[in-house]
Amino acid sequence: MNMTLFPDVVVNGETIPSAAVAAEAQNHTAPKDKPGIAWRKAAQALTIRALLLQEAQARGLDPDPEELAPGRVETEDEALIRALLDEAVNIAPVTDDAVHCEWAKNPERYRSAPLWDVSHILCACDPRDDEERTAAEARAAALLARLHGDAKDFAAAARESDCGSKASAGHLGQLGPNDTVPEFEAALRTLPEGGMTPAPVLSRHGWHIIRLNAIAPGQVLPYDTVRPKIAQALEKAAWARASREFVETLAKSAQITGASLAPI
Template sequence: MNMTLFPDVVVNGETISSAAVAAEAQNHTGPRDKPGIAWRKAAQALAIRALLLQEAKRRGLSPDPLELGPNRFETEDEALIRALLDEALAIAPVTEAAVRAEWEKAPDRYRSAPLWDVSHILCACDPRDEAGRAQAEARARALLARLDGDAKGFAAAARESDCGSKAAGGHLGQLGPGDTVPEFEAALRTLAEGAITPAPVLSRHGWHIIRLNAIAPGQVLPYHAVRSRIAQALEKAAWASASRDFVETLARGARITGASLAPI
């Protein structure tokens, strides 16, 4: 990206260089044909960060970095921003009535995990090996073409699988969320009962042909089982809203060039 096309960001006289924005832009997404969107997101993020740090220093706050994990601590800037938000934001406690009202909007949103009864055929390869990956894919596509959607022939075709499940006709049993690799699960979620993936699915194990034999949808959970989850979500939403309002208040009294705080 040509940084000369984008100005430095200046927040209340503090300059954030184009190089700093370019480095931050790598943490933001945007369409490949519109690199300026990632740049604008990065400029906005750094402008907000500068506003918050300036306000924290104006209030005379001192950083007290927390330990986030083994040998992992907040940076001083992160600690300052946390201290500022803790001081500046007054979040009303979430009431029981609010939690119950949120639940009553659509109780069937809150379900136990589904169970999928699954079979598959694996054409194993190391995805990093280009030649091996192509060879395994060709084999998987040939098996899939031979099946031609015939679920009854799946168990017979599974004898050619590279997975130990071939002894059971490719049957993996019942799986829940998180029981398999993400690519496999993502494909499962697109299938109707009795359907086979229309194309092989690549994972770190190789190419899979997947059949969803049956699905048991998760059961609707009672209020008491989901109350804490709903309360946490409401608290998080309230915190996010109050944070946005606080930043907007700071921005109204600030002089900012080279960045916009409007939604992107």
């Protein structure tokens, strides 16, 4: 990215160098042919950070870093921003009526996790090795061409799998969400009961041919079971709205050049 095309960001007289924006841009997604989007997202994020830190300092807040996880402690800036938002952002408690109203919009949304009865054939490879990946894909495609979708054919072909499940005809048993790698689960979710992936699926382990033997859909959960989860979601959404409004208030009275807080 050519930094000369993008100016420094200045927030109430505080300069955020273009080099800092360029470094932050690595944390933001954008189409490959539109690097300016990542730049604008980065400039916006650093502008908001500067506004919050300036307000925290103006209020005389002191940082008190907290441990976020084992070995991960807040920076002083993170602690200052947290302290500011704790002080400045207030939301009304979520009422029982609000929770029940949200649930009543569509109780079917709140279900237990489904269970999938799954079999697969693995042609193992290191996906980072081009030659190995190509050879394994060709092998998987050849195996797939021999199958007709029925369980008997699948079980026979599974004897050639590189997974230990080949001893049980490729059967992996019952799986739930997050029990497999994301690529495998994403493909699994597209299959009808008794269906098989039309092409091999690549994961970190290699190429998979996946068969969904059966599915047990999740059951609709009782209101009392899901009420705490709904209340937490409503509270989180309200806090996010209030935080955005607080930042917008700071921005309205600020002098900002080189960045915009308009939605990207």
